[in-house]
Amino acid sequence: MATPFASHSGSVRGLTRELIEIxxxxxxxxxxxxxxxxxxxCxxxxxxxxxxxxGLADTHGVVGRPVLSVIPHSRMPEVVDSGRPMLLDIMEYHTQQLVVTRLPxxxxxxxxxxxxxxxxxxxxQPLTPLVSKYRRLHKDLLAAKRALAKTGRGTRYxxxxxxxxxxxxxxxxxxxxLAAGRDIPVLLLGETGTGKEVLAQSLHALSARMEGPFVGVNVAAIPESLLEAEFFGVAPGAFTGADKRMREGKFQRAQGGTLFLDEVGDMPLGLQAKLLRALQEREIEPLGSNQVIPVDVRVIAATSRDLAAMVAEGHFRSDLYYRLNVLEIQIPPLRERPADIGILCEFLLEDICSGQARTEITDEAVALLSRHHWPGNVRELRNVLExxxxxxxxxxxxxxxxxxxVLPEASLPGAVESDGAEADALPKEPAGSDSAAEPAPVRPLAQVLAQAEAEAIRAALAQCQNNRSQAARLLGVSRSVFYDKLSKLS
Structure with a gap:
């Protein structure tokens, strides 16, 4: 039988034609x-x-017909139109699965x-070993990703x-x-418990490095004598008792990903100089080694300390400060955003009650929490709710x-000292004022609270231009609670 190239054989010369014929x-x-x-x-x-x-009885009967009229799912027209081969494809024909290669x-x-x-x-069936190997490799990859997450090399937030x-x-x-879209160092500033690590992991998960490792290290938790080894690794036999194999540091483990330096303000000055060089030159030198290792790491630093003041006092290198502080994110303490406490309580209680009957919190309880100082911020709020x-x-x-x-006595609104200093805690009236002789009438507490709630709801609606969902968020209550209270005002 002639090959399909027979009609073009006149255009094929020399070795090419001989190869095709063979x-x-x-x-x-x-x-x-x-x-x-x-x-x-065709x-x-x-x-x-x-x-x-x-299932064709006559080969000559289909010659000249469009291929799609004979094989409905054929991709031969795609090859003809694009000129690109399809070296391996699975084509379904009735109940059969055919492994096909197509060439223009x-x-x-x-x-x-x-x-x-x-x-x-x-x-x-002949591809079963290959498919089994692929599935096995895919399973191993998933297991490796799970292990990576357990060892802190992935992100949870x-x-x-x-x-x-x-x-x-x-x-x-x-x-x-904004920071996630650019591969630059970021400095997170905020008090303890404000959620700096949550933001650091979120930034990594949104960035182009999301597939790489996320390695976090708390500088304050590592003894000063071990910090250099933790950051840059240790060469084999660098000192007596050292491992005979290379011990990787945090920079090597974060290669291609993100290195999160928590409490960077606690870093000693000697290590600050070496960190600065690693960031500027994008290379490190393991302890006890003369080998320079290039690193590709994005650094996110965080601290609860005032780095600018530390720079002024000479406790933190100014050149490292400006290298880390390309983009600064200031995280507000919880006491400066009391409107978020209601939403936070709902979220935290859902997590705390996981697997158990759901526990709600009353509006009065949320109002009490909103007046608390929260020196420990969100971490302290979770502790109180637990x-x-x-x-x-x-x-x-x-x-x-x-x-x-469960709240500390001193943190409660209106709390007073127990040594009889109640009078000092109360607002004093000017001497000789009329109010001293004629005290204001006392109203029931429920009436005072109802009036305060009504004023707060009207103020929130006015600020949000009558958008009820926004007003509920502003007040820190759920929409159902907000609608219920609003209905009582009408």
Whole structure:
């Protein structure tokens, strides 16, 4: 039988023609079927094995017909149109799965004359070892990713885990997204417990380095004598008792990813100089080694200390400060965003009650928490809610009474010293004022609270231009609670 190239044999010269005449029969014999089409994707040739595979009684009856009329899911027209081969593809024909390779061929002017296809396998059984190997490798990859996450090389937090809707929080999230789009050092400033690590992991997860490792190190938690080895690694036999193999440092483990330096303000001056060189030159030198290792790491630093003041006092290198502080994100303390406390309580209680009956918190309890100073910020709030949940012994609601049992006395609004200094804690009236002789009438506490709530709701609606969802977020309550209170005002 003539090859599908017979009509173009006049344009094939020398060695190329000889190769085609030798190689094509070999492919045809080795395959489970072969077919060729012209530049219009009409069948010009089909061998008997392919015809039998397709259930065709007569090979001549299909010559000249469009290939799609014979093989509805054929991709031969794509090869003819694009001129690109499809070296390996799985084509479904009725109940069969055929492994096919498709190749274009050209005339003497370089124009596409058609395409040829070979059925390599008429079932997937021969590919079972290859598929099994792929599945095994894929399974190993997933296991490695899980192990990586357990060893702290992955991230657990996304930007949605930084809870809040106040203007200060929205600005923090905006700057985090901005920083994620650029491969620059970022400095996170904020008190302890404000969520610096949550933001650092979120920034990594949003960046182009998200597939790389995230390596966090708390500078304050490592003895000063071990910091250099922790950061830059140790060469084999660098000192007595050292491992005979290279011990990688945090920079090497974060290669291609992000290195998070928590409490960077506690870093000693000697190590600051070496860190500065690593950031400037993008290379490190392991302890006890003369070998210079290039590193590709994005650094995110965080501290609860005033680095600018430390620079002025000479306790922190100014050149390192400016290298780390390319983009600064100031995280507000919880006491400066009391409107977020209601949302935070809902989120934290959902996590605390995971696997148990859900516990709600009353509006009065949220109002009490909003007046607390929160020196420990969100971390302290979670601690208080966990204690309250435990003390409530499975109650469905956390109320003011429960919180009074777990909040420190000194932190409660209106708390006074126990040595009889109550008079000093109360606002004093000017001497000789009328109010001293005629005290203001005392109203029931429920009436005072109801009036305060009504004023707060009206103020929130006015500020949010009557957008009820925004007003609820501003007040730190759920929409259902907000709607319920609003209905009582009408």
């Amino acid at each position: 190689v094509f029969p070999m492919f045809e014999q080795a395959s489970a079927g072969a077919i060729a089409v012209d530049k219009h994707s 069948i010009t040739w089909i061998n008997s094995r392919y015809a039998k595979l397709l 061929f050209y005339n003497d002017e370089g124009e596409i004359s058609g395409a040829v296809a070979f059925v390599l396998f008429d079932d997937l 996304q930007l949605g885990d930084f809870i809040g809707a106040s203007p200060a929080v929205l600005e923090v999230k905006r700057r985090t997204r 204690r309250a949940f435990t003390m409530s012994e499975g109650a469905e609601v956390l109320d003011v009474a429960t919180l009074h049992r």
